[in-house]
Amino acid sequence: MDSAVAPPAVAAFRDVYRAELDAIRAAGLCKDERFIHDPQGAEIEVEFPAGAAPKKVLNLCANNYLGLSSHPRVVAAAHAGLEKRGYGMSSVRFICGTQDIHRQLERRLSEFLGTEETILFSSCLDANAGVFEALFGEKDVLIADRLVHASIVDGMRLCKAMTDTYKHSDMGHLEEKLLEHADKRFRVVITDGVFSMDGDLAKLDEIVTLAQKHGALTFVDDSHATGFIGKTGRGTPEHFGVHGRIDLVTTTFGKALGGASGGCVSGRKELVDMCRQRARPYLFSNTLASVIVSGTLEVLDLVSETTERRDHLEENTLFWRKGLTEAGFDIKAGASPIVPVMLYDARLAQDVARDLFAEGVYVVGFFFPVVAKGQARIRTQLSAAHTREHLERALAAFVEVGKKHDILGKTKAEMLARCGL
Amino acid sequence: MDDLRRTVLDYVRREYLEEDDDRELVSTTRLISGGIVDSFSMVSLKRFLERKYDVKIPDADASPEAFDTVDSIAALVERLAPVKA
Numbered sequence: 001m002d003s004a005v006a007p008p009a010v011a012a013f014r015d016v017y018r019a020e021l022d023a024i025r026a027a028g029l030c031k032d033e034r035f036i037h038d039p040q041g042a043e044i045e046v047e048f049p050a051g052a053a054p055k056k057v058l059n060l061c062a063n064n065y066l067g068l069s070s071h072p073r074v075v076a077a078a079h080a081g082l083e084k085r086g087y088g089m090s091s092v093r094f095i096c097g098t099q100d101i102h103r104q105l106e107r108r109l110s111e112f113l114g115t116e117e118t119i120l121f122s123s124c125l126d127a128n129a130g131v132f133e134a135l136f137g138e139k140d141v142l143i144a145d146r147l148v149h150a151s152i153v154d155g156m157r158l159c160k161a162m163t164d165t166y167k168h169s170d171m172g173h174l175e176e177k178l179l180e181h182a183d184k185r186f187r188v189v190i191t192d193g194v195f196s197m198d199g200d201l202a203k204l205d206e207i208v209t210l211a212q213k214h215g216a217l218t219f220v221d222d223s224h225a226t227g228f229i230g231k232t233g234r235g236t237p238e239h240f241g242v243h244g245r246i247d248l249v250t251t252t253f254g255k256a257l258g259g260a261s262g263g264c265v266s267g268r269k270e271l272v273d274m275c276r277q278r279a280r281p282y283l284f285s286n287t288l289a290s291v292i293v294s295g296t297l298e299v300l301d302l303v304s305e306t307t308e309r310r311d312h313l314e315e316n317t318l319f320w321r322k323g324l325t326e327a328g329f330d331i332k333a334g335a336s337p338i339v340p341v342m343l344y345d346a347r348l349a350q351d352v353a354r355d356l357f358a359e360g361v362y363v364v365g366f367f368f369p370v371v372a373k374g375q376a377r378i379r380t381q382l383s384a385a386h387t388r389e390h391l392e393r394a395l396a397a398f399v400e401v402g403k404k405h406d407i408l409g410k411t412k413a414e415m416l417a418r419c420g421l
Numbered sequence: 422m423d424d425l426r427r428t429v430l431d432y433v434r435r436e437y438l439e440e441d442d443d444r445e446l447v448s449t450t451r452l453i454s455g456g457i458v459d460s461f462s463m464v465s466l467k468r469f470l471e472r473k474y475d476v477k478i479p480d481a482d483a484s485p486e487a488f489d490t491v492d493s494i495a496a497l498v499e500r501l502a503p504v505k506a
Contacts, residue, residue, distance in 0.1 A: 146459070146462055164464060164465055368456065372459075374456065
């Protein structure tokens with residue numbers, strides 16, 4: 001299109017958005033994509049900035065927790081699925097967009113998650129967008145941990161139920177809220193299983209106890225846990241001994257379970273059946289393509305055969321957390337393979353990420369609005385695909401860059417004072 | 422500081438700050454643009470004001486700007502319930 005002949009309205013909106021984009025760039029807060037030239041893995045070829053020659057780097061920012069994104073068996077199963085069931089569905093589920101393997105995957109997920117029933121969505125974001133509006137209304141209240149994923153916040157906003165929040169993992173505050181809303185038809189306690197930005201686990205045992213005491217329902221988004229948290233990788237409920245006792249679980253296939261896309265709502269039969277009647281992302285959008293369904297079925301076979309991968313991931317997590325702590329980095333405590341390195345200042349997080357890339361380690365700085373103001377960080381994520389040599393190399397790079405920016409051994413107060421926060 | 426402002430400040434401290442958060446809050450502290458209260462968690466503050474001061478705050482008035490400081494919140498409550506506040 002030739003902007004010189006654009007109508008005045010087009011010129012006006014271009015001016016507005018150009019100014020806004022310029023302001024984002026000027027503040028150093030622009031999110032630029034990096035182009036990867038090979039399959040997802042522990043080491044990848046990355047073109048950054050755009051036009052630069054691809055550089056081989058260690059990947060410490062993928063959700064490829066089990067290293068299955070490019071596993072030969074998963075790729076072969078996806079190929080076979082493509083051959084046997086074709087490429088597209090060309091329909092939503094309830095018209096002519098359901099294949100036998102969609103139902104097969106739903107049954108396999110129910111077995112794996114210890115639930116009564118499961119419904120697929122094209123992403124977990126879609127599952128979270130649809131589930132609340134389908135099930136709850138003006139007589140109900142949704143009570144969410146303040147650090148739940150953005151897609152839950154969006155889903156709650158689409159629902160007519162009253163919404164409330166409790167302080168992050170504060171069980172006393174949650175109980176106050178349960179008591180405050182005792183007059184509601186349904187009270188739903190909503191949490192992530194593993195919190196995506198902090199890497200800590202929700203206290204699901206205490207949440208289930210509180211919910212039972214007050215007659216409330218429980219909802220857990222276990223996207224950063226399914227496949228590897230818990231001794232057999234069944235997720236956060238398994239870790240806390242409440243497997244099969246959560247009323248509603250949502251999770252994704254876009255992370256540990258092959259990393260392509262897709263998600264589900266799994267839980268009490270009537271709740272899931274109601275989603276099949278009313279959840280708008282399910283009713284008005286195609287479901288997963290057969291190729292992803294086939295790959296995900298193979299992933300579930302792989303993680304059910306052996307715990308080798310999640311065990312190796314656990315070892316990697318312990319090594320990485322210990323290494324960073326001993327080197328003097330300020331990390332968020334926890335047991336998950338999400339290990340945030342706290343830098344507090346947005347620009348410092350950007351600078352450290354850039355310098356680590358130069359050292360051959362691919363990580364990303366996170367800052368407001370993705371995390372709270374003054375809580376900027378680099379989120380590192382471990383994978384079962386990482387070897388000890390990979391992590392030793394990454395650790396050496398972190399120490400080098402940490403020295404350059406004088407952040408090793410610094411307390412939170414010292415870091416905050418230095419950046420004027 | 423009047424009773425209304427003190428009551429709202431106490432509620433904000435109790436509801437939104439962690440126990441180990443020693444940030445000083447005054448009636449001009451930026452709550453939403455300062456990152457202390459996010460717009461999603463603002464609903465409990467709105468409900469507290471409605472119950473405490475027996476007012477109905479229309480959604481159009483419950484803007485992030487109107488809820489950004491204790492002073493602006495007090496002004497909103499005083500406008501909606503001048504006698505009771």
